[in-house]
Amino acid sequence: MTVDRIIFGRPLRSVAFDAAVSGLVALVAVLGIFAQPGGVAGAAVGIVMALVLLFRRTHPSAVAAGVAVLALLQVVVGWGPLAYDIGVLIALYSVVKYADRLRDGVLAGIVAAIGVLLAAAQMPAQAPWWAGALYYGLVTGAVWLVGLNVRTRRLYVVSLEERATTLEREREAEARAAVAEERTRIARELHDVVAHSMAVMIVQADGVRFTIDRDPDTAREAAKVVADTGRQALEEMRRLVGVLREPSRPEPADAPAAAAEPGGGLSAEPAHRRPALVELPDLLDRFRAAGLRITDTTTGTPIALPPGLELTVYRVVQESLTNALKHAGVGAAVELRLDWSADAVAVRAVDDGRGRPVVRPAPSGGHGLVGMRERVGVYDGSLTAGPALGGGWRVEARLPLPSASGTEEGKAAA
Secondary structure (H helix, E strand, O other): OHHHHOEOOEOHHHHHHHHHHHHHHHHHHHHOOOOOOOHHHHHHHHHHHHHHHHHOOOOHHHHHHHHHHHHHHHHHHOOOOOHHHHHHHHHHHHHHHHOOOHHHHHHHHHHHHHHHHHHHHOOOOOOOHHHHHHHHHHHHHHHHHHHHHHHHHHHHHHHHHHHHHHHHHHHHHHHHHHHHHHHHHHHHHHHHHHHHHHHHHHHHHHHHHHHOOOOHHHHHHHHHHHHHHHHHHHHHHHHHHHHHHOOOOOOOOOHHHHOOOOOOOOOOOOOOOOOOHHHHHHHHHHHHHHOOEEEEEEEOOOOOOOHHHHHHHHHHHHHHHHHHHHHHOEOOEEEEEEEEOOOEEEEEEEEOOOOEOOOOOOOOOOOHHHHHHHHHHHOOOEEEEEEOOOOOEEEEEEEEOOOHHHHHHHHHHO
16 A cells, blocks of 8 residues: 555555664664763764664665774774674675675675674683684674575565566466457358358349249248348348457456367367357267267257357357366266247356366367357357356356347348
């Protein structure tokens, strides 16, 4: 949130923590005015050191250099190690953890080692210098190693976050590419549908021209076919243009779970042939031969559909079974239902998820849920997919049927 970054462009929590650390060093310096060498001057050096530590995260190398200069000043004037020299360890830890290059941390460690020797040389005469050097060296080395460990973990977490961001971008790019490819395929198939309708209109129009004088009733019937076919082709063309104009919709979160790979194979048809619902039994037989145990049920009274809508229903069944074979495996049981009502046709495919993994994944004619969602969206339908309550996977699609009002609207538009 914005309130977390109102101080120095950094999170408020980290600024407060650094202020507390600096305040502690300054407090130690002030409390030792009368008990440490240097008196007020020594306390002033400690306070300056505390102020410098405020910037230990944003400028760790500069802070380490500044603290080193202040510590060297203590040695030059002969004050020896003081209580507020804990700031030296804090600066050393900060440069190892936060510096852009570990080289700065290594240099800071070398400077700290030299400082340890100088501090040991100022130890009281009754204590051997090497004992002080060993003590300060162990403390300084431990702080340096802790900083290195924390730095390594921090960089590891940063790398994981960057990798996750990269993978997310790649996934979104792949999803957009899949949607674009599927839309191209849909547009091509709808183009074939419209071209077929135009061919029917031309044949019927020629029939009208040759029979209008000899058989007016036949000519009128042919003219009606031309009009009906033209309205249907116009509606399909509108849908085709809508597919090409509409911006890409984002891929739903459940799409990767059941997305199939493009290509030919078990359920793919030749590009020059447009399958129809009359071929569904043959499609089911191919999947049964591949290992699925399919139970198919049809309720309601099937009606003749526009070619594009019929193709969409066929593709939804095709992709649902392909995904069941790919993810549920060979031997899985699939319940397939086609429910026909006055205003819609619904496709429901539920597998039990209890099959054996396939040796080679079955390819499909599209991009799994991405393709199905795009196709169903062309006809203002709805698609839901997700885990079934009893295990396995469930796909349900509902496609509105052409209504009488829609037909009248098409006549007016024609």
